[in-house]
Amino acid sequence: AQSVTQLGSHVSVSEGALVLLRCNYSSSVPPYLFWYVQYPNQGLQLLLKYTTGATLVKGINGFEAEFKKSETSFHLTKPSAHMSDAAEYFCAVTLLDSNYQLIWGAGTKLIIKP
Amino acid sequence: NAGVMQNPRHLVRRRGQEARLRCSPMKGHSHVYWYRQLPEEGLKFMVYLQKENIIDESGMPKERFSAEFPKEGPSILRIQQVVRGDSAAYFCASSPLDSADTQYFGPGTRLTVL
Numbered sequence: 001a002q003s004v005t006q007l008g009s010h011v012s013v014s015e016g017a018l019v020l021l022r023c024n025y026s027s028s029v030p031p032y033l034f035w036y037v038q039y040p041n042q043g044l045q046l047l048l049k050y051t052t053g054a055t056l057v058k059g060i061n062g063f064e065a066e067f068k069k070s071e072t073s074f075h076l077t078k079p080s081a082h083m084s085d086a087a088e089y090f091c092a093v094t095l096l097d098s099n100y101q102l103i104w105g106a107g108t109k110l111i112i113k114p
Numbered sequence: 115n116a117g118v119m120q121n122p123r124h125l126v127r128r129r130g131q132e133a134r135l136r137c138s139p140m141k142g143h144s145h146v147y148w149y150r151q152l153p154e155e156g157l158k159f160m161v162y163l164q165k166e167n168i169i170d171e172s173g174m175p176k177e178r179f180s181a182e183f184p185k186e187g188p189s190i191l192r193i194q195q196v197v198r199g200d201s202a203a204y205f206c207a208s209s210p211l212d213s214a215d216t217q218y219f220g221p222g223t224r225l226t227v228l
Contacts, residue, residue: 004156094215
Protein backbone atom coordinates (compact mmCIF):
# COMPACT_ATOMS: atom_id res chain seq x y z
CA ALA A 1 0.00 0.00 0.00
CA GLN A 2 1.14 3.51 -0.71
CA SER A 3 2.46 5.50 2.23
CA VAL A 4 3.92 8.89 3.05
CA THR A 5 6.56 9.33 5.71
CA GLN A 6 7.40 12.64 7.29
CA LEU A 7 10.59 12.42 9.30
CA GLY A 8 10.21 14.14 12.65
CA SER A 9 6.90 14.91 14.29
CA HIS A 10 8.47 18.14 15.60
CA VAL A 11 11.17 20.29 14.04
CA SER A 12 12.61 23.27 15.85
CA VAL A 13 14.64 25.98 14.12
CA SER A 14 15.79 29.45 15.07
CA GLU A 15 14.27 32.49 13.44
CA GLY A 16 16.27 33.26 10.31
CA ALA A 17 17.60 29.72 9.97
CA LEU A 18 16.96 27.28 7.14
CA VAL A 19 13.77 25.25 7.34
CA LEU A 20 13.91 21.67 6.04
CA LEU A 21 10.90 19.37 6.41
CA ARG A 22 11.32 15.91 5.00
CA CYS A 23 8.81 13.84 3.07
CA ASN A 24 9.30 10.46 1.44
CA TYR A 25 6.67 8.46 -0.38
CA SER A 26 6.37 4.89 -1.52
CA SER A 27 5.08 4.49 -5.02
CA SER A 28 6.24 2.75 -8.15
CA VAL A 29 4.86 5.55 -10.28
CA PRO A 30 5.48 9.23 -9.47
CA PRO A 31 2.29 10.59 -8.01
CA TYR A 32 1.16 14.17 -7.66
CA LEU A 33 2.75 15.61 -4.51
CA PHE A 34 1.52 18.31 -2.17
CA TRP A 35 2.50 20.25 0.90
CA TYR A 36 -0.21 21.73 3.08
CA VAL A 37 0.12 23.95 6.15
CA GLN A 38 -2.26 24.08 9.09
CA TYR A 39 -2.21 27.03 11.45
CA PRO A 40 -3.80 26.55 14.88
CA ASN A 41 -7.58 26.24 14.71
CA GLN A 42 -7.61 26.69 10.96
CA GLY A 43 -8.09 24.47 7.94
CA LEU A 44 -5.31 23.14 5.77
CA GLN A 45 -3.92 25.55 3.20
CA LEU A 46 -2.14 24.42 0.05
CA LEU A 47 1.49 25.57 0.06
CA LEU A 48 2.57 24.03 -3.22
CA LYS A 49 2.09 21.05 -5.46
CA TYR A 50 4.01 19.06 -8.06
CA THR A 51 2.25 17.40 -10.95
CA THR A 52 4.62 17.38 -13.93
CA GLY A 53 7.43 19.47 -15.37
CA ALA A 54 10.05 21.33 -13.39
CA THR A 55 11.02 19.39 -10.30
CA LEU A 56 11.66 22.47 -8.17
CA VAL A 57 8.32 23.91 -7.18
CA LYS A 58 7.84 27.30 -5.59
CA GLY A 59 4.94 27.93 -3.27
CA ILE A 60 3.51 30.62 -1.10
CA ASN A 61 5.25 32.32 1.83
CA GLY A 62 8.73 31.67 0.41
CA PHE A 63 8.54 27.88 0.58
CA GLU A 64 9.73 25.55 -2.13
CA ALA A 65 10.05 21.81 -2.59
CA GLU A 66 12.03 19.61 -4.91
CA PHE A 67 10.75 16.36 -6.34
CA LYS A 68 13.52 13.75 -6.51
CA LYS A 69 12.28 10.63 -8.21
CA SER A 70 15.41 8.60 -7.48
CA GLU A 71 15.04 9.29 -3.79
CA THR A 72 11.20 9.22 -3.77
CA SER A 73 11.36 12.45 -1.83
CA PHE A 74 9.63 15.81 -1.83
CA HIS A 75 11.31 17.82 0.92
CA LEU A 76 10.05 21.28 1.82
CA THR A 77 12.50 24.13 2.39
CA LYS A 78 12.58 27.81 3.21
CA PRO A 79 15.86 29.73 3.36
CA SER A 80 15.00 31.86 6.38
CA ALA A 81 12.40 30.97 9.01
CA HIS A 82 9.98 33.54 10.31
CA MET A 83 7.99 33.39 13.51
CA SER A 84 4.79 33.30 11.47
CA ASP A 85 5.89 29.98 9.91
CA ALA A 86 5.13 28.15 13.15
CA ALA A 87 2.44 25.66 12.16
CA GLU A 88 1.91 22.02 11.28
CA TYR A 89 2.96 20.90 7.81
CA PHE A 90 1.52 17.93 5.95
CA CYS A 91 2.88 16.15 2.92
CA ALA A 92 0.39 14.30 0.72
CA VAL A 93 0.43 12.32 -2.51
CA THR A 94 -2.29 11.14 -4.82
CA LEU A 95 -3.26 7.50 -4.76
CA LEU A 96 -2.24 5.62 -7.87
CA ASP A 97 -4.98 5.84 -10.52
CA SER A 98 -6.68 8.65 -8.67
CA ASN A 99 -6.30 12.39 -8.99
CA TYR A 100 -8.35 13.17 -5.90
CA GLN A 101 -7.72 10.57 -3.22
CA LEU A 102 -4.80 11.81 -1.14
CA ILE A 103 -2.52 9.76 1.07
CA TRP A 104 -1.20 11.87 3.94
CA GLY A 105 1.84 11.96 6.13
CA ALA A 106 1.37 12.27 9.87
CA GLY A 107 2.48 15.90 9.88
CA THR A 108 5.43 17.84 11.23
CA LYS A 109 5.03 20.63 13.76
CA LEU A 110 7.44 23.43 12.99
CA ILE A 111 8.60 25.39 16.03
CA ILE A 112 10.40 28.68 15.56
CA LYS A 113 12.74 29.81 18.32
CA PRO A 114 13.27 33.56 18.70
CA ASN B 115 -15.27 34.57 -1.73
CA ALA B 116 -15.83 32.65 1.46
CA GLY B 117 -13.79 29.55 1.98
CA VAL B 118 -15.01 26.10 2.90
CA MET B 119 -17.24 26.34 5.93
CA GLN B 120 -17.71 23.62 8.49
CA ASN B 121 -19.96 23.54 11.50
CA PRO B 122 -19.96 22.96 14.28
CA ARG B 123 -16.26 23.52 14.99
CA HIS B 124 -16.49 21.43 18.13
CA LEU B 125 -19.02 18.73 18.88
CA VAL B 126 -19.37 16.67 22.03
CA ARG B 127 -21.51 13.56 22.05
CA ARG B 128 -22.11 10.73 24.47
CA ARG B 129 -21.69 7.16 23.34
CA GLY B 130 -24.70 6.00 21.37
CA GLN B 131 -25.78 9.46 20.19
CA GLU B 132 -25.72 10.70 16.62
CA ALA B 133 -23.26 13.24 15.23
CA ARG B 134 -24.02 15.43 12.21
CA LEU B 135 -21.21 17.39 10.65
CA ARG B 136 -21.91 20.01 8.00
CA CYS B 137 -19.77 21.30 5.18
CA SER B 138 -20.49 24.13 2.76
CA PRO B 139 -18.05 24.08 -0.17
CA MET B 140 -16.50 27.14 -1.71
CA LYS B 141 -18.75 28.98 -4.11
CA GLY B 142 -18.62 27.37 -7.51
CA HIS B 143 -17.17 24.08 -6.26
CA SER B 144 -19.16 20.99 -7.06
CA HIS B 145 -16.94 18.33 -5.45
CA VAL B 146 -16.74 17.62 -1.73
CA TYR B 147 -14.37 15.33 0.14
CA TRP B 148 -14.41 14.21 3.75
CA TYR B 149 -11.30 13.22 5.70
CA ARG B 150 -10.77 12.02 9.25
CA GLN B 151 -7.71 12.79 11.34
CA LEU B 152 -7.09 10.65 14.39
CA PRO B 153 -4.74 12.00 17.08
CA GLU B 154 -1.08 11.93 16.00
CA GLU B 155 -1.99 10.60 12.55
CA GLY B 156 -2.34 12.05 9.08
CA LEU B 157 -5.66 12.59 7.39
CA LYS B 158 -7.48 9.57 6.00
CA PHE B 159 -9.77 9.84 2.99
CA MET B 160 -13.36 8.88 3.72
CA VAL B 161 -15.65 9.84 0.87
CA TYR B 162 -15.92 11.89 -2.32
CA LEU B 163 -19.25 13.36 -3.34
CA GLN B 164 -20.74 15.46 -6.07
CA LYS B 165 -24.18 16.96 -5.89
CA GLU B 166 -26.66 14.12 -5.23
CA ASN B 167 -23.99 11.49 -5.99
CA ILE B 168 -21.51 9.48 -3.97
CA ILE B 169 -18.53 9.01 -6.26
CA ASP B 170 -16.15 7.12 -3.98
CA GLU B 171 -16.87 5.95 -0.45
CA SER B 172 -14.02 3.46 -0.22
CA GLY B 173 -12.69 5.11 2.95
CA MET B 174 -15.95 5.11 4.86
CA PRO B 175 -16.45 2.59 7.67
CA LYS B 176 -19.07 0.08 6.56
CA GLU B 177 -21.40 0.72 9.46
CA ARG B 178 -22.78 3.80 11.23
CA PHE B 179 -21.22 6.32 8.82
CA SER B 180 -23.03 7.95 5.92
CA ALA B 181 -22.56 11.06 3.81
CA GLU B 182 -24.69 13.07 1.47
CA PHE B 183 -24.43 16.18 -0.67
CA PRO B 184 -27.95 17.22 -1.59
CA LYS B 185 -28.94 19.42 -4.49
CA GLU B 186 -29.53 22.27 -2.05
CA GLY B 187 -27.68 22.86 1.18
CA PRO B 188 -24.46 21.63 2.72
CA SER B 189 -22.86 18.23 2.62
CA ILE B 190 -23.57 16.19 5.75
CA LEU B 191 -21.41 13.54 7.36
CA ARG B 192 -23.55 11.51 9.73
CA ILE B 193 -22.26 9.17 12.39
CA GLN B 194 -24.84 7.06 14.16
CA GLN B 195 -24.39 5.50 17.59
CA VAL B 196 -21.03 7.12 18.14
CA VAL B 197 -18.28 5.30 20.03
CA ARG B 198 -15.17 6.65 21.72
CA GLY B 199 -13.05 5.63 18.74
CA ASP B 200 -14.95 8.10 16.56
CA SER B 201 -13.32 10.98 18.44
CA ALA B 202 -11.26 12.77 15.81
CA ALA B 203 -11.04 15.86 13.66
CA TYR B 204 -13.18 15.64 10.53
CA PHE B 205 -12.13 17.81 7.63
CA CYS B 206 -14.10 18.69 4.57
CA ALA B 207 -12.53 19.88 1.33
CA SER B 208 -13.95 21.07 -1.95
CA SER B 209 -12.65 21.45 -5.45
CA PRO B 210 -13.87 22.82 -8.74
CA LEU B 211 -15.06 20.51 -11.48
CA ASP B 212 -11.86 20.60 -13.51
CA SER B 213 -9.27 20.42 -10.73
CA ALA B 214 -10.02 17.56 -8.35
CA ASP B 215 -6.38 17.37 -7.27
CA THR B 216 -6.47 20.88 -5.79
CA GLN B 217 -8.61 20.71 -2.70
CA TYR B 218 -9.50 23.59 -0.43
CA PHE B 219 -10.02 22.64 3.18
CA GLY B 220 -12.35 23.82 5.88
CA PRO B 221 -11.26 24.37 9.49
CA GLY B 222 -12.53 20.98 10.59
CA THR B 223 -14.97 19.71 13.19
CA ARG B 224 -13.47 18.25 16.32
CA LEU B 225 -15.71 15.47 17.59
CA THR B 226 -15.31 14.28 21.15
CA VAL B 227 -17.23 11.22 22.29
CA LEU B 228 -17.59 10.91 26.04
